[in-house]
Amino acid sequence: MNGVASLSAAHRVAVFGGTHGNELSGIALVGLWLRDGAEIRRRGLEVRPFMANPRAVQERARYIDTDLNRAFTPENLSFQGEDLPYEVKRAQEINQIFGPMGSPDAYDVIFDLHNTTSNMGCTLILESSNDHFNLQMVHYIKHAVAPVTCSVLLNDHPRLHYSTTRSVAKHPIGLEVGPQPQGVLRSNIFESMRLILKHALDFIEHFNGGVEFLPCTVEVYRVVERVDYPRDSNGNISAMVHPDLQDCDWEPLNPGDPMFQMFDGRTVQYKGDCTVYPTFINEAAYYEKQQAFVMTKKETLNANGIKVTKS
Template sequence: MTSPYSLPCLKRVAICGGTHGNEMSGIFLVRHWIRNPSELQRDTFCATPFLGNPHAIEKSVRYIDRDLNRTFSAEFLNSKDSESYEVRRAWEVNQIFGPKSSSQAYDFMFDFHNTTSNMGTCLIVDSEESLLSMHMCNYIQKHYTRSSCPIYLYQLAEEETNSINSVAKAGLAFELGPQPHGVLRADHLAQMRSLTACALDFIDLFNKGMLFPAFEIDAHKAVQYVDFPRYPNGEISAVVHPKLQDKDFLPLKPGDPIFQTADGEDILYEGHDITYPAFINEAAYYEKKVAFVKTEKHTFSLPALQKKF
């Protein structure tokens, strides 16, 4: 019998809301937990809540100068001087919860997000190689009963992790939608709260020595960003097709419509393989020139996991 993979106890756990200052579920919950952290207490640890981008939260905007959740790369963390508020904030977060890739970094960080896309209750991990996070996803899928929880693996090939939770040794993001930016929804608040409780229970059980057996799990791995059709001057020339809208994580086949012009002309998907689009028509991605993200659906096999004794 193969021995389980072992990792140390998770003693220092952080929960971030407001990495984007207009995604309200995490902001609301973190503010509540800062006032009353008892909900984050478990037998073996207590999670630390914090607000990711305070200035953007004050203005109810995604960011001030640049996207904070794309700012935790070596390029920005190692830069000596910057006028960008988000770069300076990344230094602060890295100093408190990191340094990134060091033995002093926090053991785990959660990051809370809302999306205008129909992503449902989505669990976001950098890659399938993040064993602890994938085990947590498997536990959540088995114990969270309100809805299915698709897994989105965001790290493209050869891409450096640059999200806020990459400062910690491991991390997981919750992406709930559809929800308009700047708006609170009680149903998504309740879902995010329950997801958090489930995830914290997993950490507590891990710390107490529970053996988590090997398993297979499906996940959607990002492979390509797809832009809107555009006129030569850069303006968008077609919108997301009604038959694609709200179909996040559902199969998109070659020849299916993906865009529609103002004249009613359909633009079809010309890929050769079935893809599973995510973040379809996300409002915040217009500036990034992303209409949706192509993903591949894979089944991954993960080894057993247990606390290092």
């Protein structure tokens, strides 16, 4: 052994767009690939483009009844009856088609395409720090796009983790590209998303084809806290993201640095005792979630070497 683990091939891959109906890059790309899938075809793989929340896409809304990307809880997936919220029914359908979640029948990989209004650039979102297949994939993608940066957000926090659409797959991976306003298509964001997905599919093709990926390290930003806006006694927002923090996703925030600018002009400073790396700063979709930004800490993860199991 040289530290290289054998994993089974990843034959079934899905690409989801429109999990949120107002994030247009993934919707446009999946629409394109539903009409002609040549671009995402790879040897030894089934790659299935899929519109996750078609009614929300129709309405150009994030969701109809409830956020689909929070809906994949065990309770929701096992509810019976007719009167369920649209996204709960849709979650059950998606779990039927691409799951069941946690079973051997589940799809190997789901890429879930999102846009953010934050200045995050290209970001891959992982839900586990010990999925070595995904760690190797993000390592490959980071190298393939360099010198352009592709950041990795790790959300496996026990309290802050949420039940995503992609979590139906064995290897769930989110792709978040911004900044792009809701309901808007920007060509640069569209092309960045398209390129990341190309590299991701290339990685899987190489892996299935027998290429060995050696042990490596991956820099990730681990979610440690969600930060709400300052609020008045009625619960209304009383401040905005400070101009020194706005658009500074992934940049260090040090103790004493400004975070918010109150409507009355005062500044709210970061009072923590260590450097953090804010992201999803001023994301439009997070006002309803009482979230001004996410605090992360930088970490280096070790990825095992991997190669495909000979069958």
